[in-house]
Amino acid sequence: MTVLVLALDALDEGLIDHFDIDAFRLESSGSLETYAHTKPVPYTPEVWATVATGLGPEEHGISAAGTSEWDNPALEFASRFTGRLSEGTRGTLGKFVRTRTGERERIGETDRESMFDADDAVVHNWPGVHDGRPLQYAWDLMNAVSEGMGRSEFERDLFGQSAEQFGWAREMLHHPVSVAGVHVHALDAAGHAYADDEAAFRRAYERIGGFVDEVVDALGPDDELLLLSDHGMRTAFYPPDAGEDPASHSWRAYASATAESRPNSVYDVRAWVESRAATDTSTGADVDEAIEMPTDRLRELGYIE
């Protein structure tokens, strides 16, 4: 039995209804209370570190300061207006940011305990907790869009990355895993690129919804799936966002679970997940069986010392 947690960055409760995508509506679903700390709206690494640890940013230590190049005001400005800038201006802003920031900083990882430290728990990538490289790759794609990358290449790379992450999630359902988590940045990146292109953003929601359907089909009778977001995305075409900056983060974070309940706040997710995982008695914490591997052949091949 596995509690599978899909961190779908920027999945927006209002846009799920606007696009009418059933895939995101599991047994229990609705808004998830989130927070802002170093910025006026929720900031990705801060919130995901809270989801995994149950702690606020003062305690888990992951905040916008020094965690990424994305806190550079010039790039943040560019990200909001990318869709409306001329090609030449996009390139100039992108290069300006690269030149100004120089060596990129890595996304920090908290040293506090998280829901992925439990026995038999696994995590693929999760901002602020484990392996920030996939998030940085998605940020690189947004930067490349600001420098003129075309739609086909952007979507091929972005959804190719998503397919790897959802494929990993499905595979974990075949193993004795108590909690499995993966962060998918596709809807945030697509939102920054397509905040004023309703048809393109709808296709991105439908594509990610298709990945979710595949995961739901792969669930065993005792498995639980939890979908979460850290914030939503304001767009030019969603009526409640009139007067707001398109491609800025909205407060419409979302949670959806195959269970009869769901977490109500980003601070409650860890306890919710751990209580579900703790009710499982099937996996047990037995010592893993050793593998008798003939190492001579590997030495001959130079694979091991």
Ligand SMILES: [Zn+2]
């Ligand atoms: Zn985010």
